[in-house]
Amino acid sequence: MSLGAAEAAITVAEDHGGGVWREAFKRLSRNPAAIIGAVLIALFLFVAIFADWLAPYTALAPDLKQIKGPGHIPGPTAEHWLGLDDQGRDLLSRIILGARQSLLVGVVSLLFGMIGGIILGLLAGGLGGWFDTGVMRLVDMMLAVPGLLFAIGIAAMLGEGLLAVMIAIGVVNVPVFARLLRGQMLAQREADYAMAAKSLGVKRRRVILGHVFPNSLTPVIVQGTLTLATAIIEAAGLAFLGLSGADPSIPEWGRMLAESQRHLAIAPQLVIAPGLAIVLAALGFTLLGESLREALDPKYRR
């Protein structure tokens, strides 16, 4: 024991670290891509949440007096920074209000996808056997269908409504999360700490739920950040194709793109503005997601 005391006397690092996530945040704060992503997301969230106060023109009803004849679309002015659309509505206000819609659809459909995927992945990875095989073949089938096409099919099947769109996008993302979590759990189940827990006599269910599952979640959370970006794009894509589900008076970036494409030649700002909004929102989540993945990956640790 005297020898033991010698080594133990070399005390461990002073800071009271909180594990993997704290270290990851330290690395994130040094990564410019992560900071740009975080700023974009913060801006997007801020605009979406305070849209009613931020939008310079609350009335979104068409103001046809501004339109001086067919085909006339007023460009940017001091009163209307981005100009007006073909019905005399302030474009900036519509982009701002559209942010809320995109965030709502993105987050809710992501939650549907993640919850569904986590339940399936947890059962497949935890139970194994024929259930695992069955779930994974189903997941393979779902992944074989192109995402947007699959979403259109489900949205069309469920009928009109915002919820239908959210469910459609959610279902498309279920297999991604299910497969990721299941694979991670299979790997973690073989880890020494899982065998150590078993050798202590910890019940199988507790080994899976208390040790294997929490240690398998990290990549799922990273994937969630990345999927939020694609969910926003998919929502816009569905809306572009006429499956927005929402009240037509509520601005939606994808639908704004669709409605303004016939004015592309005379008023390109009507297409560029919502397009850029979609790109920036998606970019923000992609940058942060990728940086998070890097920060949590042990191979990148220094």
Place this chain on the structure above:
Amino acid sequence: MTDDVLMSVRGLKVHFPIRKGVLVDRVVGHVRAVDGVDLDIRRGQTYGLVGESGCGKSTLGRAMLRLVEPTDGTITFDGTDVRALKTEPMRLLRKRLQMVFQDPLASLDPRQSVESVLTEPLRTHGFPGKPADRVRELLDVVGLPANAAGRYPHEFSGGQRQRIGIARAIALNPDLIIADEPVSALDVSIQAQIVNLLEDLQEQLGLTYVVVAHDLAVVRHVSDTIGVMYLGSIVEESPSDDLYAEPLHPYTIALMSAIPIPDPVVEERRERILLTGDLPSPANIPPGCRFHTRCPFRQTTRCADEVPSLREIRPGRKVACHWSEEIVSGRIQAAASSHDPTATEVGAPV
């Protein structure tokens, strides 16, 4: 030597099926990781298991605790037929059987604080008294500061992590601890500390150990009895000192001849026995004596077609070789194999 056997293993086999096929899995063969092992682990003693990488010693250690399910054989622990136990009684028995792992970091859940690691066995099986007191006591016993309780595994050094692993193993006052390469992942300077800690604990708590290792020096230091494994089976079993003084099995002789002697004059004259060829695959174990394909003492009769049994040729010394007596007496000499380009020295410890 007393006859107080704590765990007895008979004919233990662990065979892993090799599967092939796209739609329907077909079993095309078996990896015979452990292939018929008999062991008697005596109470309060240390049994050392040595052998090359891939000889099945770790699998054997895990199979003895049913962490890997054996294919065949019996395990008797303190009168209980371990393999006959259903899930729940087996789970309850586990508090008397513990394990220390090779990689201390991998064997600790990265999300668990040390306190949580050490209270888990207490919560699982129940323990009299306050868990916090027991945690402090355990940390003290393994030589860690009390403030370690709130920290996470990645904040510790390798040796400290192994102390945590050992504290977890002794938390419930077990009878038997199987230590799977307990020091091989540690710096040489730390190894001695962990070995001494294990020995101190054995004395204080009356523990019985099975120490699995490939480092002959470590095993010699801690073991009372040593079993030498080759390709899934025990080829020699002897009291530790006898084994090192006079190895009986050709494989053990080759292993021992690979140990450098810390005396330049003697070392210069050290005769090394080189083994030819590679370790055969455990999926394709040679017939007859499993060592005959590499044995420098191979004879034209018996070796290739008759499986040698583990027989006691001297009191307490068992060997699985048809020709042990002749080899030991010098009537059979090792074939000169040093000119063979495929000759390899086995298991030389660093």
